[in-house]
Amino acid sequence: MTGMTLSRPVRIGVQLQPQHAPYSAIRDAVRRAEDLGVDVAFNWDHFYPLYGEPEGMHFECWTMLSAWAEQTSRVEIGALVTCNSYRNPDLLADMARTVDHISDGRLILGIGSGWFEKDYESYGFEFGTAGGRLDDLANALPRIEARFEALNPAPTRKIPVLIGGGGEKKTLRLVAQHADIWHTFADPEVLSHKLEVLRGHCDSVGRDLNDIEVSVGVGGRGRDGGQAGEPEEEGSPLLDLGARLFTVGTGGPDYDMSVLEKWIAWRDRVNS
Incomplete structure (x- = not known):
């Protein structure tokens, strides 16, 4: 157990993977x-599907988020996660601020260092090394924060920053320094360990671990599009460790919501 507080309510997210579907289905x-x-x-x-037909239908992330900002009225929206390598950090901050305004303050800025080599090679970005990409992210995050402060008009709120990944030396330190939400695909045993590492980083930068919302991918844990277990079985051990945002993945062309419905019902039972 991590000793994290249990006062934060459970939330359920869905990752609508923008692959193998026309935009009308999305x-x-x-x-x-x-x-x-x-x-x-x-x-x-991403610029290509992550699984299934590698050259299948696919759509770009941030132009889609702008459309979702107009289409929706209640849900928060965001990328899980934006690749830092694909955009100038100041431009990304401006894009996020703009979608924040379009959505009336419902954007989450999810961001990570990037990993899908095909995206890089096909679109002309330097892939480099995992460590180099993490160093680039470390340099980008203060620029994003500074640009938020300089923009006119300013964001409608302090835009929540979600950082994805579990690297213990670099990624989790960036989470401690910059993130409002940390996202992982860890199982309970791994999550328990990672949270203790994150606690150490929080202590070293003078931050309370409880200030960071813990987000876990379910309903397709990992990158293969698999299905989740029952929420009581899969979610409860993660909940006990401090996870509060549980995100179910679903892909095109049909976008099956049956697993998501179970997690929403579980959320309502847990929060009641």
Whole structure:
């Protein structure tokens, strides 16, 4: 156990993976997810499908988030996660501020260092090394924060920053320094360990671990599109460790919401 407080309510997210579907199906999936009562709708920041037909249909992340900002009225929206390598950090901050305003303050800025080599090679970005990409992210985050302060008009709120990844030396230190939300695909045993590492980083920078919302991918844990277990079985051990945002993944062309519905019902039972 990590000793994290249990006062933060459980939230359910959905990652609508923008692959293998026409945009009309994605638009419909966003509507259905909001109508079901999901708390956060995420997409992802890639240029090609991550599984299935590698050259299948796919759409870009941030232009889609702008459309979702207009289409939705209640859910928070964001990328799970934006690749830092693909955009100038100051430009990304401006894009986030703009979507924040379009959505009336419902954007989460999810960000990570990047990992999908095909994206880099096909679009002309330097892939480099994992360590180098993390160093680039470390340099970008203060620039994003500074640009938020300089923009006119300013963001409507302190835009929550979600950082994805579990690297113990660099990524979790960046989480301690900059993140409002930490996202992982860890199972309970790994999560328990990672939280203790994160606690150490928080202590070293003078931050309370409880200030960071812990987000866990379920309903397709990892990157293979697999299905989740029952929420009581899968979610409860993660909940006991301090996880509070549980995100179910679903992909095109059909965007099956049946697993998501179970997690929303579980959220309502836990929060009642």
